[in-house]
Amino acid sequence: MEASNNTTLSRCAELTYNTEDLLVVAIYILIGVSGLFGNVLVIYVILHSPKMKTVTNMYIFNLALSDLIFLLHIAMITTTMIVKQWIFGEAVCKIFFMTNAITVFSSALTLTSLSVDRYIAVCKPVISQKIRQPRKAAIVIMCVWFVSLLLSMPIILYAQRKENSGTYSCQVDWPDPTEIPAYIIYIFILGFAVPFCFISILYTSVIIHMKRAGPANRQRSTEQRKNHRKVTFLVLAIILVYVICWLPYWTFQIIIAVLDLYTASFSLPLFKVTTVLTFANSMINPVLYAFLSENFRQAFKEVFRSRCICRERIRYFLQTGDRNEVELDSTRRPGHVSNQTEAVSNEEDKTEGPQDGQTDNGGVYTGP
CATH class of the missing domain: 1.20.1070.10 (Rhodopsin 7-helix transmembrane proteins)
Structure with a gap:
């Protein structure tokens, strides 16, 4: 050793x-x-x-x-x-x-x-x-x-x-x-x-x-x-x-x-x-x-341009995917969201009272 x-x-x-x-x-x-x-x-x-x-x-x-x-x-x-x-x-x-x-x-x-x-x-x-x-x-x-x-x-x-x-x-x-x-x-x-x-x-x-x-x-x-x-x-x-x-x-x-x-x-x-x-x-x-070579130069530019476009598309789909997931989640749980929204609406009615021009949505969540 x-x-x-x-x-x-x-x-x-x-x-x-x-x-x-x-x-x-x-x-x-x-x-x-x-x-x-x-x-x-x-x-x-x-x-x-x-x-x-x-x-x-x-x-x-x-x-x-x-x-x-x-x-x-x-x-x-x-x-x-x-x-x-x-x-x-x-x-x-x-x-x-x-x-x-x-x-x-x-x-x-x-x-x-x-x-x-x-x-x-x-x-x-x-x-x-x-x-x-x-x-x-x-x-x-x-x-x-x-x-x-x-x-x-x-x-x-x-x-x-x-x-x-x-x-x-x-x-x-x-x-x-x-x-x-x-x-x-x-x-x-x-x-x-x-x-x-x-x-x-x-x-x-x-x-x-x-x-x-x-x-x-x-x-x-x-x-x-x-x-x-x-x-x-x-x-x-x-x-x-x-x-x-x-x-x-x-x-x-x-x-x-x-x-x-x-x-x-x-x-x-x-x-x-x-x-x-x-x-x-x-x-x-x-x-x-x-x-x-002009052909190679243009081909190289297209590769980098397509990579930038793909990166932007991925970012866009990730962002829109998050929004769609929230909306999908809200549609999957209408009763839960409806009860929460209705409770919040009732609480607001108790504290602030009705406002002019406000319409009743029937307790259905419509988003902010």
């Missing part, structure tokens, strides 16, 4: 925090709460607004879903930072790394699909109506998740909880440590570099095509061309923010893996900063939708 108490006290003594850790935890919580709210709102308006059910928005829905799952990891990261160990068990450790890897791949592949969709919509207007259909977009999205799962298999196999001096950690335990750089480069190439190359080529073609007003482009109405520019600019902004937030992370990961700088003094602070940036990307996306 005494040994147990000493162990507990020693662990409590280890739970010391510096300003850097507290700041990182606070930033994580801010990003997590804001990002979860924003992405849930995006998913809600796409599901509940008929005008938002477009092919492009199906990909945005999938991106918001990936961001939502990715942001859920913040709860486990911040808890581990606070208690200084992994407390969620072996199964959750595997789920943590599995969903993390899958969402990394799914986000990159979804952005690639968005770029392909924009390329077809702008550069191939003749076949656009045949190819850009909700059913085909749904098939593409399912393929994105399936491919993401396959690409994540190595990390799923080796993720596990490990014990060291009475504390637990969740990590990827590679059979051979020399495989770590190879796997990081593998994720970088398939989860960032290759999609980014495809996106760059497709968007370069889109921008060139939009600058050249060809015959097919001139046949479109001014409103159609304007809508295409707006959607294209929105998707381009999403991609640019993704690159800005993820490129520092992958650059840092490759440098420390190839040069074996894991024990360097700057490794941990840089890891925290670059990781926070990746989560910030998932928080920023809903903000981009709100500022750069």
